[in-house]
Amino acid sequence: MVKFRSLVTAAAFLLVACGLVAVGSFMAARKIQSSEIIVLADSPFNGQSLVTAELPTAPDVKRSASLVFVGDIMLDRHVLERINQTKDDTYPFHKIMTDARFTSADVQIANLEGPITNVRRPPVKSIDFAFDPRFAVVLRQIGFDAVSQANNHTFDQGRAGQEDSRHFLQDAGIEVFGDELEENNASLATLFVHGRRVSLVGFNSVSDMVDRKSAADVMNKARQDADSVVVFMHWGEEYRDHPTRSQEEFGRWLIDNGASIVIGGHPHWTEGIALYKGKPIVYSLGNFVFDQDWSKETMQGLAVKVLLSDEETQIELNPIQIDKSQPHFVDGAEREDRLREIASLSDTALTSQILQGHIILPFSQP
Numbered sequence: 001m002v003k004f005r006s007l008v009t010a011a012a013f014l015l016v017a018c019g020l021v022a023v024g025s026f027m028a029a030r031k032i033q034s035s036e037i038i039v040l041a042d043s044p045f046n047g048q049s050l051v052t053a054e055l056p057t058a059p060d061v062k063r064s065a066s067l068v069f070v071g072d073i074m075l076d077r078h079v080l081e082r083i084n085q086t087k088d089d090t091y092p093f094h095k096i097m098t099d100a101r102f103t104s105a106d107v108q109i110a111n112l113e114g115p116i117t118n119v120r121r122p123p124v125k126s127i128d129f130a131f132d133p134r135f136a137v138v139l140r141q142i143g144f145d146a147v148s149q150a151n152n153h154t155f156d157q158g159r160a161g162q163e164d165s166r167h168f169l170q171d172a173g174i175e176v177f178g179d180e181l182e183e184n185n186a187s188l189a190t191l192f193v194h195g196r197r198v199s200l201v202g203f204n205s206v207s208d209m210v211d212r213k214s215a216a217d218v219m220n221k222a223r224q225d226a227d228s229v230v231v232f233m234h235w236g237e238e239y240r241d242h243p244t245r246s247q248e249e250f251g252r253w254l255i256d257n258g259a260s261i262v263i264g265g266h267p268h269w270t271e272g273i274a275l276y277k278g279k280p281i282v283y284s285l286g287n288f289v290f291d292q293d294w295s296k297e298t299m300q301g302l303a304v305k306v307l308l309s310d311e312e313t314q315i316e317l318n319p320i321q322i323d324k325s326q327p328h329f330v331d332g333a334e335r336e337d338r339l340r341e342i343a344s345l346s347d348t349a350l351t352s353q354i355l356q357g358h359i360i361l362p363f364s365q366p
Helices: 002-033 077-086 134-142 158-172 212-225 245-256 332-344 348-356
Strands: 037-039 064-073 107-112 146-148 175-177 188-193 196-204 228-234 261-265 273-276 279-282 287-289 300-309 312-323 326-329 358-362
Touching: 064 188, 064 196, 064 228, 064 261, 107 134, 107 228, 134 158, 146 196, 158 175, 175 188, 175 196, 188 212, 196 212, 196 300, 212 228, 228 245, 228 300, 245 261, 245 273, 245 279, 261 300, 273 348, 279 312, 279 358, 287 300, 287 312, 287 326, 312 332, 332 348, 348 358
Parallel strands: 064 107, 064 287, 107 146, 146 175, 196 228, 228 261, 261 279
Antiparallel strands: 037 188, 064 300, 188 196, 273 279, 300 312, 312 326, 312 358
16 A cells, blocks of 8 residues: 555656646747847947847747838827827727737837927927827837837927937837937947847938938948848928939938838828839838828828848738828728729839738848
8 A cells, every 4th residue: 555655656746747847848948939129239228128038049940020110100289189088098009009910020110200208399390299208108008119210300399309209218118219310320229039130220311411421331330230221211202102213312322231121201191112122112101190181191001011031021011091090901992902002103023012912022131
């Protein structure tokens, strides 16, 4: 009997031990399969971690990063009125915040069309934005990891307002890149995603001409830091669906200087997509959260999900409709119509892929 009990005890011990090993193996497997987003040390990021888990370390893990880019976010004027009326700070994002076309990427990025600051200064121009500091936390809660402030409204509350904005966003855990007037270290943020280094570069040619020498220095550093370089441009002319000649020329210059892909905004309308040396230029995403309810074009936008890997660059095209400052993805016949419109504005070499909503291009080093 004693011997039988001893055998039972031993068997129970072995079962527990095996269970612990199995749990440990499961956790190790989970750890290997998980992802991480790190802002490299030379970034202006202030230390609020974007880390979600540990980096994949297994040699067979594919080094790829997915990033969703959306257009202009404006949180003042009639957008703010709508938010306050509903008493819900997340009101503009209700229809996208759980949609996989937004949430499934590793990183979510937008152009923030104005400063986050608690001081509204005397206006120096007719259209003057300031966003309440509470929206920095809201943007992070919705899922945004980084925003560009390379646009013509970043200095609406002066340089002090721009510095406030950077601090509020960073304190909320959002990386900031880009400046309204200068091309310098603040133009660049480098993220480490699934073992892949991705440099985000923000330039604005609306408020002033881009200084090519300074921009070339930024691009050179981006190339050195990263496997892929994504430039988020603020450029062109408002309310048109075709790029200007200066957009076309500068987009090519950016690719010649190391950009893997160029994505643009500012026109408040969606523009077409071009290829240059096998690399894409998405000229304008249009609006994302705005109050320009007075035209069809300003109530439409485009989100792009970019997948960067050692083999290829993929771009998933997701057209957006904006109703009362709330963007939502369109489907069915409406989506097909919008993709046809984008294809008609784009390089003919891309027509069939745009109509499918998915562009695949071989990857080449920046």
